[in-house]
Amino acid sequence: MHRENLELLDDSLGIKILIQDYKAYGVEFIRDGKKFKATASREVVISGGSINSPQMLILSGIGPKEHLNELDISVIQDLPVGKNLYDHQIYMAYLLSHGLLTVASAFTVDGYESLKKKDFVQMTEENWQAISKPLAGKYMLGVFPILLHPKSKGTIKLKTKDLLDFSLLDSNCYSDNNSEDMKEMLSAIKDVFRISKTPAFQSIDSKYVSDPLPACSKYKHLSDNYWRCALKQLTYPSLHPVGTCKMGPKSDKTAIVDNKLKVHGISELRVADASIIPVTLAAHTTAASYMVGEKASDLIRKEH
Numbered sequence: 001m002h003r004e005n006l007e008l009l010d011d012s013l014g015i016k017i018l019i020q021d022y023k024a025y026g027v028e029f030i031r032d033g034k035k036f037k038a039t040a041s042r043e044v045v046i047s048g049g050s051i052n053s054p055q056m057l058i059l060s061g062i063g064p065k066e067h068l069n070e071l072d073i074s075v076i077q078d079l080p081v082g083k084n085l086y087d088h089q090i091y092m093a094y095l096l097s098h099g100l101l102t103v104a105s106a107f108t109v110d111g112y113e114s115l116k117k118k119d120f121v122q123m124t125e126e127n128w129q130a131i132s133k134p135l136a137g138k139y140m141l142g143v144f145p146i147l148l149h150p151k152s153k154g155t156i157k158l159k160t161k162d163l164l165d166f167s168l169l170d171s172n173c174y175s176d177n178n179s180e181d182m183k184e185m186l187s188a189i190k191d192v193f194r195i196s197k198t199p200a201f202q203s204i205d206s207k208y209v210s211d212p213l214p215a216c217s218k219y220k221h222l223s224d225n226y227w228r229c230a231l232k233q234l235t236y237p238s239l240h241p242v243g244t245c246k247m248g249p250k251s252d253k254t255a256i257v258d259n260k261l262k263v264h265g266i267s268e269l270r271v272a273d274a275s276i277i278p279v280t281l282a283a284h285t286t287a288a289s290y291m292v293g294e295k296a297s298d299l300i301r302k303e304h
Ligand SMILES: Cc1cc2nc3c(=O)[nH]c(=O)nc-3n(C[C@H](O)[C@H](O)[C@H](O)COP(=O)(O)OP(=O)(O)OC[C@H]3O[C@@H](n4cnc5c(N)ncnc54)[C@H](O)[C@@H]3O)c2cc1C
Pocket: 012, 013, 014, 015, 047, 048, 049, 050, 052, 053, 056, 239, 240, 241, 272, 273, 274, 275, 284, 285, 286, 287, 289
């Protein structure tokens, strides 16, 4: 790429947004083990994604006051960064079956085998044994109920002040006041059984098989209470996090950026990535993230 007005630095890790008098003027970054500063003549745009953008903001003093105090970071702007984590929540169910729709050992297809099985999804050994043993080496269908619009909100916090340390993610799944998320998922699980019993699926001998999960064995196997317990054991975020630097007007106490993607209370600083998406999407998130990038470039060109 030969453009006079663009310089890209690979292998560079942004560690801090430089801010003075509530105005962003650059970033500090590490390259080849050395620290550098890049200053901005106009503005700074952070696009680290839903996990890293909030991390970068918090490390720079923009975040929930109490969390910044915990980390001993000086508060520049008290905003609820990382407090609005939404993700699609998924339960991975498998039906024993045969024929064209099936795959041999879906666990391999899902990457469990190659990614050391349970470690991929942080599954306990007991749960892994309960669900994988009855299916091992057989043909199966994967049927994955997904909560596209969870009511439960999670959080991202920092463990330490070191950007290289992983953040603490809590999806806070099934924590909504009226247990609507649980009701939705339970109803989806029932749909899986209903579909499995249709003549079409019975013609390929579709059948749910799993040993009871040890933590849920006190409930009658496959009863509603069993499923409420199993869903809590084996529901996973599906890697579509949004909302951690939520877009919204200043009057919205959960918002971080305005509708021009500018951080409330700090000038010359925008966030442009999936983290600004304020609500859950009934879709995968890449296309919407591209759209955020396109919109950001339009806004920036218009302004400068
Ligand atoms: C395993 C996996 C599978 C997925 N599959 C799909 C799918 O099939 N379809 C779909 O639509 N979506 C999928 N998604 C979701 C999709 O990838 C994200 O929604 C999308 O990439 C978000 O775009 P983004 O620009 O917000 O963040 P990202 O794509 O994560 O981009 C952020 C970039 O910033 C860089 N970065 C972060 N911190 C720093 C820093 N401090 N300094 C410098 N650079 C930094 C990162 O390396 C990264 O390149 C998947 C996600 C995962 C994790």
